[in-house]
Amino acid sequence: MDLNDAFYFVQVVEKGGFSAAARALDIPKSRLSRRVRQLEDHLGVRLLQRTSRIVTTTEIGEEYYRHARDALARFEIAETAVRCKTNTIEGTVTVSCSVGMAQFGLAQILPRFLQDNPGVTVVQRASNQMEDLIKGGIDVAIRGHMDTLPDSSLIQTRLARVEWHLFGSPDYLTSLGSVKDPPELANHPAMVLGRPRETHQWLLTDEGGQTASVPCAVRFASDDMSTLKNAASASLGLVALPSYVCRPEVEAGTLVRVLPDWTAGTPQISLLMPSKRGMLPVVETFLDFLKQDLPAVLTNIDANPE
Numbered sequence: 001m002d003l004n005d006a007f008y009f010v011q012v013v014e015k016g017g018f019s020a021a022a023r024a025l026d027i028p029k030s031r032l033s034r035r036v037r038q039l040e041d042h043l044g045v046r047l048l049q050r051t052s053r054i055v056t057t058t059e060i061g062e063e064y065y066r067h068a069r070d071a072l073a074r075f076e077i078a079e080t081a082v083r084c085k086t087n088t089i090e091g092t093v094t095v096s097c098s099v100g101m102a103q104f105g106l107a108q109i110l111p112r113f114l115q116d117n118p119g120v121t122v123v124q125r126a127s128n129q130m131e132d133l134i135k136g137g138i139d140v141a142i143r144g145h146m147d148t149l150p151d152s153s154l155i156q157t158r159l160a161r162v163e164w165h166l167f168g169s170p171d172y173l174t175s176l177g178s179v180k181d182p183p184e185l186a187n188h189p190a191m192v193l194g195r196p197r198e199t200h201q202w203l204l205t206d207e208g209g210q211t212a213s214v215p216c217a218v219r220f221a222s223d224d225m226s227t228l229k230n231a232a233s234a235s236l237g238l239v240a241l242p243s244y245v246c247r248p249e250v251e252a253g254t255l256v257r258v259l260p261d262w263t264a265g266t267p268q269i270s271l272l273m274p275s276k277r278g279m280l281p282v283v284e285t286f287l288d289f290l291k292q293d294l295p296a297v298l299t300n301i302d303a304n305p306e
């Protein structure tokens with residue numbers, strides 16, 4: 001039996017069909033179908049149920065998939081272990097993250113990782129939509145969340161708590177005058193991340209745990225944090241963003257933190273992984289790097305901008 005046939009079969013299952021797998025592998029769909037059929041002929045069983053619209057595994061095909069996936073992972077581990085003897089880590093790591101994390105978090109540390117590991121290729125998928133890690137072939141996802149993530153088969157590792165603050169330009173804050181309490185900001189123009197709700201509010205918490213809900217008038221909404229920062233710097237209103245995202249503007253004086261004793265949320269940043277079983281050394285190296293270097297980027301900002 002040709003082990004490549006097993007590899008192709010696993011790719012078809014994980015990508016959800018022949019077309020998606022062929023695109024991911026950059027090979028003709030006909031070749032992929034022929035190789036899987038060849039595997040079925042060798043085994044003497046039907047592994048996949050094919051229709052004009054979907055491809056699913058048979059019962060025995062699902063069992064074969066689990067064993068083949070684990071076996072292929074062990075082959076990769078064996079090859080990488082040999083390379084580790086020469087102190088070289090090689091391979092590809094696919095990481096999923098939000099656009100903001102890609103621009104303002106990973107952008108600060110990924111170049112150093114790549115410089116230190118010349119045999120490693122990092123594939124970054126930046127999207128504000130959570131992608132299926134298994135079907136997408138993703139090794140690790142970095143995501144922010146306010147609530148506890150639901151129980152699942154995903155392995156979850158917490159990295160850091162990230163404070164969000166309200167920011168505005170010096171000129172805009174001058175027009176506001178002295179602001180000491182959250183109610184004084186009611187109905188001010190706001191730049192918001194994502195889709196605006198019909199009634200939008202800033203949910204603020206002070207150092208003593210007191211909370212305040214402040215209604216605001218959405219003037220601009222975007223999925224891109226950089227665009228929101230620019231709008232706030234142009235004195236169009238106030239914006240709530242992670243502190244690490246606005247660090248350069250705070251240091252340059254183009255943005256100022258509003259109500260410095262209050263935060264606009266403290267979401268948790270976590271690493272999500274499909275499974276630790278069969279994890280390749282290159283993925284483990286990347287995870288260790290993230291755990292060591294990313295928390296400092298996410299939390300290291302002067303809490304007092306004055």
